[in-house]
Amino acid sequence: MPQWALILIFVASSFVGYLIIRQVPTLLHTPLMSGMNALSGITVLGALTVTAVALKPVSSVLSVVVGFLAIVMAMVNVAGGFGITGRMLRMFKSNKNKREEG
Numbered sequence: 001m002p003q004w005a006l007i008l009i010f011v012a013s014s015f016v017g018y019l020i021i022r023q024v025p026t027l028l029h030t031p032l033m034s035g036m037n038a039l040s041g042i043t044v045l046g047a048l049t050v051t052a053v054a055l056k057p058v059s060s061v062l063s064v065v066v067g068f069l070a071i072v073m074a075m076v077n078v079a080g081g082f083g084i085t086g087r088m089l090r091m092f093k094s095n096k097n098k099r100e101e102g
Contacts (some may be wrong), residue, residue, distance in 0.1 A: 003063065006050055013046075037081040043074040 024032060030062025054060075
């Protein structure tokens with residue numbers, strides 16, 4: 001697959017993602033975060049796939065470096081999202097549940 005096609009896929013998916021997230025009301029951002037974490041896993045798979053394609057003929061070092069950075073940033077997004085969601089869910093536990101766990 002040519003590199004310009006991969007860049008075109010990246011730009012198109014970024015634009016579509018922005019348009020989708022922009023339509024979500026602010027009050028729904030936090031409850032939807034846990035669902036979006038699962039969808040962020042798809043970003044990791046996409047980054048892995050693009051990096052694997054770049055590694056096959058080793059077309060350029062820049063492609064491999066950008067792919068690696070995409071994998072790292074997508075994993076930071078997934079891990080941070082799950083951490084924030086866990087913290088948010090702990091806020092909604094009752095005091096009785098907190099004493100039993102603590």
